[in-house]
Structure formats: C-alpha cells, structure tokens
Amino acid sequence: MIGTVAGLDELTAEMTTWRRDLHAHPETAFEEQRTGDFVAEKLASFGLEVHRGLARTGVVGLLRNGDGPMVGFRADMDALHIHEETNLPHSSRNPGRMHACGHDGHTAMLLGAARHLSEHPDLFQGTIAFIFQPAEENEGGGRVMVEEGLFDRFPVEKVFGMHNWPGLEVGRIALRPGPLMAAYDIFELTLTGKGTHAGMPHMGTDTIMVGSQIVSALQTIASRSVHPIDSAVVSVTQFHAGDTWNVLPGTAVLRGTVRTFRPEVQDLVQRRMGEVATAIAAGFGVEAVLRYERRYPPTTNSAAETELARRAAARVVGEESLDLDPMPSMGAEDFSFMLQKRPGCYVWVGAGPSDQGRNLHSPHYDFNDAVLPVGTSYWVRLAETVLPK
Ligand SMILES: [Zn+2]
Ligand SMILES: [Zn+2]
Structure with a gap:
C-alpha cells in the first residue's frame, strides 16, 4: 500500500x-x-x-x-x-x-x-x-x-x-x-617572500602578484588535471596581504575549500595544489607552504x-x-x-x-x-x- x-x-x-x-x-x-x-x-x-x-x-x-x-x-x-x-x-x-x-x-x-x-x-x-x-x-x-x-x-x-x-x-x-554529497576539505596557503617599497619592486619579491598567479592557476586543476567526467571545485575564499598603500607585503595567506566525490580525485587535487603553488612561487623567489585538511569525506x-x-x-x-x-x-x-x-x-x-x-x-x-x-x-x-x- x-x-x-x-x-x-x-x-x-x-x-x-x-x-x-x-x-x-x-x-x-x-x-x-x-x-x-x-x-x-x-x-x-x-x-x-x-x-x-x-x-x-x-x-x-x-x-x-x-x-x-x-x-x-x-x-x-x-x-x-x-x-x-x-x-x-x-x-x-x-x-x-x-x-x-x-x-x-x-x-x-x-x-x-x-x-x-x-x-x-x-x-x-x-x-x-x-x-x-x-x-x-x-x-x-x-x-x-x-x-x-x-x-x-x-x-x-x-x-x-x-x-x-x-x-x-x-x-x-x-x-x-x-x-x-561531496567531500569537504579546507586549505591554507602561506606565501613568504621579501617585502619592499612599492616604488622599488625590484628590491623584493611581491607576494600579492605571486598569490594572484596562484589563484588563477588553481582553477586549472579542475579544468586540466581532473578527468572531464569527474567533479571537483577549488574555491579560494580568502586572500589576506598588505597593510598600507605603498608597501609590497612580504607575506600573503590564501584560504579556501575543495569539494570532490572520489578519493582519487581528492588525492589528485591536494597533490596538484601543492605542485602548482610551490612551482609558481619558486619561479618568483617566494616560498609557498600548503596546509591541507580533509574535513568531511563524501x-x-x-x-x-x-x-x-x-x-x-x-x-x-x-x-x-x-x-x-x-x-x-x-x-x-x-x-x-x-x-x-x-x-x-x-x-x-x-x-x-x-x-x-x-x-x-x-x-x-x-x-x-x-x-x-x-x-x-x-x-x-x-x-x-x-x-x-
Ligand atoms: Zn546545514
Ligand atoms: Zn543539515
């Protein structure tokens, strides 16, 4: 009935x-x-x-x-x-x-x-x-x-x-x-470079410029590293850097979340985040450290x-x-x-x-x-x- x-x-x-x-x-x-x-x-x-x-x-x-x-x-x-x-x-x-x-x-x-x-x-x-x-x-x-x-x-x-x-x-x-429902992970990416006078950028390493390149490049993980039929979302939800008008800050912190459905994809996203961030940062003389925390499984x-x-x-x-x-x-x-x-x-x-x-x-x-x-x-x-x- x-x-x-x-x-x-x-x-x-x-x-x-x-x-x-x-x-x-x-x-x-x-x-x-x-x-x-x-x-x-x-x-x-x-x-x-x-x-x-x-x-x-x-x-x-x-x-x-x-x-x-x-x-x-x-x-x-x-x-x-x-x-x-x-x-x-x-x-x-x-x-x-x-x-x-x-x-x-x-x-x-x-x-x-x-x-x-x-x-x-x-x-x-x-x-x-x-x-x-x-x-x-x-x-x-x-x-x-x-x-x-x-x-x-x-x-x-x-x-x-x-x-x-x-x-x-x-x-x-x-x-x-x-x-x-998806797996929910959080991440924090800390960039450490050398702060400098905003009018003399050649004297330091600009973590805001490097962080910006990383934010863009992280979007290629879902579109170029993950299989097109699989699902992943990488969202940078925080970008903290700088305190004033005329200084290029020596540090920047990015935070955000990752959503996936399969453990293999979760592993892949975590690995690629580290690779992409550290390689981009190294190219500009900046150190990148990724802290990645798995919160909820799928x-x-x-x-x-x-x-x-x-x-x-x-x-x-x-x-x-x-x-x-x-x-x-x-x-x-x-x-x-x-x-x-x-x-x-x-x-x-x-x-x-x-x-x-x-x-x-x-x-x-x-x-x-x-x-x-x-x-x-x-x-x-x-x-x-x-x-x-
Ligand atoms: Zn709820
Ligand atoms: Zn609920």
Whole structure:
C-alpha cells in the first residue's frame, strides 16, 4: 500500500509541537544539552533503552524486539550560528542561533518513528538504534561519535540517514547509490617572500602578484588535471596581504575549500595544489607552504542498502515520486563518517519550494511541517523492510 503510515494524524500533531519547541530553542555544536534532554526524555517515555554521552551531547535509543540484527537510524540535532529573521511565533529564543537546516524536523521525525515503532512491535523483528547526533554543522559530531565507539557499543549492520531537501516537492524522495554529497576539505596557503617599497619592486619579491598567479592557476586543476567526467571545485575564499598603500607585503595567506566525490580525485587535487603553488612561487623567489585538511569525506551510499531504502521510500510516496538519479550536491554531510564504517543509505526528503528564503541556511528558512508524516512513514517502512518479521 502506498501512502503515509495509517494512524499518524495524532502523532503528526504531536511531532509538530515537538518540532516547533526544538525550533524555538536552538543549540549549536556540542552544546545540545536541552535538546539532548528533550530527546532522551521522549525516548525513555516510549520505553526505549537510552544511552547518553557519546560526543558529549549525543543520544542513542535502543528499541529491542526479539532476535535479529541491529540497524541504525540517525538524525542530527544541532542548529547554526544564524540570527533568525522569520518572525514566526516559534522563532528562535536564542539570539544568534537558529535551526536553519531543519535538524529540528529531523529530530522530531526520528522521535516520531521511535514512538510509532515502540507501539507497533508487530512491524519488525530485531533491534533499532535511534542515533541522535550533535554538531553536524562544521564540527563533525558524526565523526566524533564514531571515534568514541558508536559502532562498538551499538554494533549496527547498516545505517540510514535523511535530510529535508528544499527544491524537491513534498511527497518526493531522492536517492541514488554512490556519492550523494561531496567531500569537504579546507586549505591554507602561506606565501613568504621579501617585502619592499612599492616604488622599488625590484628590491623584493611581491607576494600579492605571486598569490594572484596562484589563484588563477588553481582553477586549472579542475579544468586540466581532473578527468572531464569527474567533479571537483577549488574555491579560494580568502586572500589576506598588505597593510598600507605603498608597501609590497612580504607575506600573503590564501584560504579556501575543495569539494570532490572520489578519493582519487581528492588525492589528485591536494597533490596538484601543492605542485602548482610551490612551482609558481619558486619561479618568483617566494616560498609557498600548503596546509591541507580533509574535513568531511563524501557521503556515499552502498548499492544493496540503497535498494532497501528505495523499496521503503516507494511504499510511502510511490515509484513515480522517487527521484532515482538526483544530481549530487557539492555540499557536505558528516553522516559520511558513519557510512565509512557501515553500509547504508542517505536520502533527501522533498521539502517544497526553495524560493523566498525557504532554503537551507537562510535566516528566513523554517522546516516544512508537511514533511513530518512523510519522513516518519519512511523510517517506519524502512524498519519493516530491513528488519522483516
Ligand atoms: Zn546545514
Ligand atoms: Zn543539515
């Protein structure tokens, strides 16, 4: 049968209340104390076994129902450092902090699924680990949970995640095997030359001129070093040099980000950045030092688990409302660290139009509550699909 799970009306009303309460009280990376309390208290009231403390504010709820494997369902709980401008009744009570990515909705939907499944043990057999992680934005709370032994303490066989996706209609779900979101790396390039009088450039080595050549040349990595069918973005987002009108500075610092989908491409971009920068700089007598830091790996879905997710999603929205070949996003997601350790699938759940500020990380964004029954139904159908009776 296609459609949202029957009997969710009352639960949807409750999830809406939870979601708006979470929205009004946003907390950022590793400070999700109130949110963690909220989640833990709800999970306990549904009869789940609650574990706290992983990655400081992380919460894991275990729902056991007979013999069978353990699977992980994950939601993120954190907000962003954004000043909310929605003027909604439930807008942020914490100035400078805002749920602008919909993690309030993700948390409410996974709580809703935990409640529904706890009340319907006839639907699945095995154990579900409901993973509520902190610090998805910037700080890699998912990585910290994995490093602190998430999958040793909760040995799930597979792990699943979701994100609401503005620009995709409500009632549609997008997923694909392989990478759905990019790897996110940062870099810092320090140029050291010899400062000089701006009227006497021959007396020194001009790091601004050298840095400018490097900024241009870095763009050839994507266009001339990476295979034309592969993807890479190199963006220089900061160029710091000089303090006054008439001095050519002796140092310059460039910073930026790199996005890729495949480890081979990531390796290639990092190597070429170093080669291009040091060779150009050396040609002008300037020293270039590259610091390159890999932040988030690509979010890569495994084939078998993507097929399970597809079957569950089709039962909710129908085959015709699945988007099975979405264009991957150059954004990044720390669920990738969980997917590095366990096979699984991350899906996008349609959240409606993305105009008028209804986009992720906008101060005008608000999670679309019409998504709540769709996302919760997906979790419930997924439990039935991966842990059949
Ligand atoms: Zn975000
Ligand atoms: Zn997000």
